[in-house]
Amino acid sequence: MYDLIIIGMGVSGISAGIYAKRAGLKVLMIEESAPGGIINSIPKIENYPGIKEISGPDLAYNLFEQVNNLNIEYKLEKVTDVILEDIKTVKTTNDLYQSKYLLIASGRRPRLLGLENELEYLGKGISTCALCDGSLYKGKDVAVVGGGSSALTEAIYLSKIVNKVYLIHRREEFRGEDTLINEVKEISNIELVLNNEITDLIIKDNEFKGIILKDNKELIVSCLFEYIGYIPNTEFLKSTNIKLDHQYIVVNNKHLTNIKEVYASGDVTQKEIYQIVNAASEGAEAIINITK
Ligand code: NAP
Numbered sequence: 001m002y003d004l005i006i007i008g009m010g011v012s013g014i015s016a017g018i019y020a021k022r023a024g025l026k027v028l029m030i031e032e033s034a035p036g037g038i039i040n041s042i043p044k045i046e047n048y049p050g051i052k053e054i055s056g057p058d059l060a061y062n063l064f065e066q067v068n069n070l071n072i073e074y075k076l077e078k079v080t081d082v083i084l085e086d087i088k089t090v091k092t093t094n095d096l097y098q099s100k101y102l103l104i105a106s107g108r109r110p111r112l113l114g115l116e117n118e119l120e121y122l123g124k125g126i127s128t129c130a131l132c133d134g135s136l137y138k139g140k141d142v143a144v145v146g147g148g149s150s151a152l153t154e155a156i157y158l159s160k161i162v163n164k165v166y167l168i169h170r171r172e173e174f175r176g177e178d179t180l181i182n183e184v185k186e187i188s189n190i191e192l193v194l195n196n197e198i199t200d201l202i203i204k205d206n207e208f209k210g211i212i213l214k215d216n217k218e219l220i221v222s223c224l225f226e227y228i229g230y231i232p233n234t235e236f237l238k239s240t241n242i243k244l245d246h247q248y249i250v251v252n253n254k255h256l257t258n259i260k261e262v263y264a265s266g267d268v269t270q271k272e273i274y275q276i277v278n279a280a281s282e283g284a285e286a287i288i289n290i291t292k
Contacts, residue, residue, distance in 0.1 A: 002028045002099040004290065005090050007079050008233075010037025011276050012266025013105035014063045015283035017072045023291045028097055029074040030090065035067065036060020037107045038267070039276060041129040043157040048276055056131065059276075079106070079236045084259050101290050104237075104249060104257075104264040105283060108230035113145065117201050125208025126201075126224050130154040134161050137222045143168055143211060145198055146227035149176035152184050154227055159187045166219055168193040198224070232268045245270045255286035263290060 004020050006013045009031035020027040034040050042056030051059070067074060077092035088102040110128035112118055118126060127133040130144075134157065142162050144155045147169035153176075155167045167184065172194050174181050184190055193213070200212040202220070210220040232248045243250040243258040248270035255263045265282035267274050 001087075002026050002097065004028075004101040004103060004287075005030065005088065005097055005099040006103045006105060007082075007090065007236075008037065008105035008107055008266070008268070009035040009064075009067070009074060010105060010107045010266060010279065011039060011059075011063065012107070012279040012283035013037070013103070014067055015280040016103050016105060016265060016287050017074075017283075018066060018070060019284045019287035020290075021070045021072045023287060025287075025291070027072060028099070029067070029072060030079055030092060030097070031074065031076055032078040033076075034060065035064040035074075038109075041131050043131040043134075043154070045276065081236055081239055084240050084242070084262055088262065100261060102262045103255075103283075103286050103290070104234075104262070104268060105266045105279075106233040106236075107267045108232040110226065111229045111231050112226060113198060113228065115198065115201055117203055121201065121203070121208045125222070126226065128226050130158050130225050133223065133225075134158050137162050139163050140222040141166070141220065142223045142225060143193075143198075143219055143221045144225045144227060145169070146229070147171055147174045147176065148227065148229065149180055151227035152176040152180035154225055155190055156180065156183055156187065158225065159190050163189065165190045166193050166221065167191070168196055168198060168213070170197045171195065193219075230267070234268060254289040255282055256289065 003025040004027045006016050006029045009029050017029045039056035040060050046053050077094045079092050081091040083089040088099050090097045141164045143166040144151050145168045155165050159165050197214045198211045202210040212218050234247050249264040251264050251269050255265050263286045265286045266279040
C-alpha cells in the first residue's frame with residue numbers, strides 16, 4: 001500500500017516523484033516505455049531555464065538518474081485499468097498496486113494522418129521521431145507535415161542532415177513560435193508547401209516511395225515525418241468517471257480532477273500551454289497540494 005502512485009515517468013511525473021520522495025511519501029512510479037517520455041524524441045531543447053542546450057534523451061537520462069539517486073521506486077509496466085475508490089487500485093499488465101492518492105501524468109502521443117497503409121509503413125518510410133530516424137535519410141529528400149512548433153523544430157533539425165525538406169502545411173500561416181517560423185524561412189533546403197494536404201502514400205513493390213498531395217502533385221521522398229499534434233494517453237481511465245475533454249483530463253488550479261485524491265499534471269491535462277517547463281512545475285505543484 002503506497003501513499004501515492006504516479007502514472008507516467010515523463011517530465012511531469014518524475015518532477016512529481018522527486019517532490020513526493022523528498023516530502024517523505026511512500027511513492028511508486030509506473031511507466032509503460034522509456035523514462036523521460038516524449039522528450040526522448042526531441043533533438044534539441046533550448047528553453048529550459050538553467051540549461052542552455054540539451055538533447056531530449058540527455059535530459060531524460062538526467063531525470064532517470066535523479067530517480068535512481070533518490071531511490072524512488074518505479075515499475076516499467078503498462079497500466080491497463082484503474083479503480084478509483086477510497087483506495088486507488090492501478091492494474092498493470094504484470095500486477096496490481098494500491099495507494100491513497102493517485103497522480104496521472106501519462107502524457108500524450110503523436111497523432112497520425114489516418115491515411116491508407118500509414119500504420120503498415122510506420123518505421124518503414126513514415127516516422128513521428130526525426131531524432132530517432134533522421135540519420136537514416138542522410139543526403140535524401142524527406143517531407144515533414146504540420147504547422148506547429150514541433151513540425152518547425154523537426155524540419156530545422158532534419159535540414160542539417162538530409163538533402164531537402166518539404167514542409168507541408170494545410171494553411172498559409174504556421175501556428176508555431178515566431179522564432180522558429182523565421183528560422184525555417186531562412187533555411188535554403190526547406191521548401192514550404194502551403195495550403196496543401198497529403199491525400200495518399202506512394203507505395204511501389206511494398207516500399208514507401210513518396211506522397212500524393214491534394215492538388216495531385218507527387219513528391220518523391222524517402223520519409224514522411226508527421227508532426228500534426230497529439231492524442232492524450234487516457235485509455236486506461238475507461239472504467240472511471242474522471243472528467244475528460246477531448247480525451248484530456250480536466251483539472252482545477254490545484255491539479256485535482258473531479259475525483260477526490262486523484263490528481264493529474266503535464267501534457268495529459270486540458271490546458272493552454274504545453275511546455276516542458278510547465279510540465280515540470282505542474283508535477284511539483286500537484287505534490288505540494290497533496291502533501292498540504
Ligand atoms: P500543434 O501546435 O497542435 O500543431 C499541430 C499542427 O498540425 C497544426 O498546424 C495543425 O494544423 C496540423 N494538423 C493537425 N491535424 C492535421 C491533419 N489531419 N492534417 C494536416 N495537418 C494537421 O502541435 P505541436 O506542433 O506538436 O505542438 C504541441 C505543443 O507543444 C504546442 O503547445 C507547442 O507550443 C508545444 N511545442 C513547443 C516547442 C517550443 O517551445 N520550442 C516545440 C514543440 C512543441 P492547423 O494549424 O491547421 O490546425
